Amino acid sequence: MEYFFCAATRGLYPGNATGDAIGQPVVKITKERYIELAGKQLDVDEDGNPIEFVPPSFRAGAADVDAERDRRIDGGIEFQGVTFQSRATDRENIAGAAQLGFMAVVSGAQPGDLRWSNADVDFAWIASDNSLVPMDAQTVVAFGKAAAERKQALIFAARQLKDMESIPADYTDDKWWP
Structure with a gap:
């Protein structure tokens, strides 16, 4: 045959x-x-x-790295052992609270004072698990700083990946990200 x-x-x-x-x-x-x-x-x-036929292998580009960066930015932030949501609106709320906390510190709010924002209610932030996490003004300022630093670290990690001659195939692996 x-x-x-x-x-x-x-x-x-x-x-x-x-x-x-x-x-x-x-x-x-x-x-x-x-x-x-x-x-x-x-x-x-x-x-x-x-x-x-050998299909072309996937080659990650800058847009893929940006998508992974954004996923990680929006994927939550750990602060003092607790995970908090960190989507765009969450980051806006965190930044606003940090600004109010800073104003309270400048106005004399003392560490441990949970009523720095409202004299009738202890200030607390809602964690990802829906639990309330009490925070004094100094802690809220530190929380805002940590959220901003986390986002910045992810942005710079993405920049390093995009600056490489070839973006690694495993660019989504935690080893490339803070």
């Missing part, structure tokens, strides 16, 4: 295949090559012979 390959159809044909029977030119191949390539996605080399 003879075996053939048609470049136009990227198909293998056993038997008495001819260009006339298939409607396209064919090249004869060995039985071993036919068995080797059967069931695989095929491509054509420069001489019209069959080769196994």
Whole structure:
């Protein structure tokens, strides 16, 4: 039995295949090559012979790194052993509270005073697990600073990845990120 390959159809044909029977030119191949390539996605080399198709490997680009950076920025921040949400609105709220906390410190709020924001209610921030975390003004300022520093560290880590000659395939691995 003879075996053939048609470049136009990227198909293998056993038997008495001819260009006339298939409607396209064919090249004869060995039985071993036919068995080797059967069931695989095929491509054509420069001489019209069959080769196994190898899809191009994924190459991460700057947009991929930016997406991972943004995912990490929005993925929460750990502060004093507690995880807090850190989406854009959360970061805006944290920054606003830190600003109020700073104003309270400048106005004389003392460490440990949980009523620095409202004389009738202890100040607390809601953690990712929905628990209330009491914070004095100094702690809220430190929380805001930590959130800003975390975002900045992720931005610079992304910049380092994008500055590499080739972005590593495992750019999403924690080893590349703070």
